[in-house]
Structures are given as structure tokens and as C-alpha cells.
Amino acid sequence: MLDIREEIAIKELLPNKTDITNLTTFFYAFSDDTRLKIIILLTIKPMCVTDISTFLNQNQTTISHQLKILKSLDIVSADRNGKNIIYYIKNPNIQEILNISVDCI
Numbered sequence: 001m002l003d004i005r006e007e008i009a010i011k012e013l014l015p016n017k018t019d020i021t022n023l024t025t026f027f028y029a030f031s032d033d034t035r036l037k038i039i040i041l042l043t044i045k046p047m048c049v050t051d052i053s054t055f056l057n058q059n060q061t062t063i064s065h066q067l068k069i070l071k072s073l074d075i076v077s078a079d080r081n082g083k084n085i086i087y088y089i090k091n092p093n094i095q096e097i098l099n100i101s102v103d104c105i
Contacts (some may be wrong), residue, residue: 029073030101035066038087041082042076043095046088 002010015023030036037056041047049067053060066086070076077090089095 025073026075029070029075032066034062035070036064038066038070039075039089039094040098042087042089043098046086047083048086049083051083052087 027035030039034056037051041052048057049060051065052067053063053081056063067076067078071078074090076087078085078087080086
């Protein structure tokens with residue numbers, strides 16, 4: 001049984017509701033196979049939809065849909081390069097998160 005000091009200390013360490021919601025949203029990005037593969041590819045090199053589609057052997061509509069989700073989750077961003085839109089990972093820490101995750105399985 002916890003004493004009152006331990007209980008208070010533990011409560012102070014727990015993330016608040018907003019942080020929990022943000023973590024849930026963040027990890028949602030990794031919960032789909034296609035999104036995860038896209039994230040992995042983009043940690044290697046920024047790419048356009050055509051390149052991602054070729055690497056994953058999936059149609060461009062599917063890739064575009066998943067990229068739209070990843071953009072809305074603030075995981076990826078994009079820059080226009082002529083006629084192409086090049087997607088990239090916004091936060092360089094994503095690579096480290098993936099490496100640590102692989103080490104945990």
C-alpha cells in the first residue's frame with residue numbers, strides 16, 4: 001500500500017490528459033503497416049509519392065491518403081520541387097524512436 005507521499009509523487013510524474021492525448025495521436029501514426037513503411041522510407045531519404053509507391057508496390061492513391069494522415073499528425077511535411085512534391089520527416093528524432101522500438105521487439 002502506498003503512503004500519501006508516494007501517491008503524491010507518482011501523481012506528479014503522470015502525464016496530464018493533454019499529453020496522453022498527444023502521445024496517443026503520435027503513436028497512431030505508427031499503427032498502420034503502410035504508414036509505418038512510409039515513415040521508415042522517409043527517414044532514409046525524402047521522396048515523392050511516385051518513389052514511395054514504387055518502393056512499397058502500392059498505388060499512388062493509397063500512398064497519398066496515408067501521407068495526408070501523416071501530415072495531419074505532423075509527422076511529415078512536404079516541399080514542392082518543380083512538378084513533384086517531396087515528402088520528408090519533420091522531426092529527426094523519429095529515426096531514433098524507430099531504432100529504439102526495433103530494439104524493444
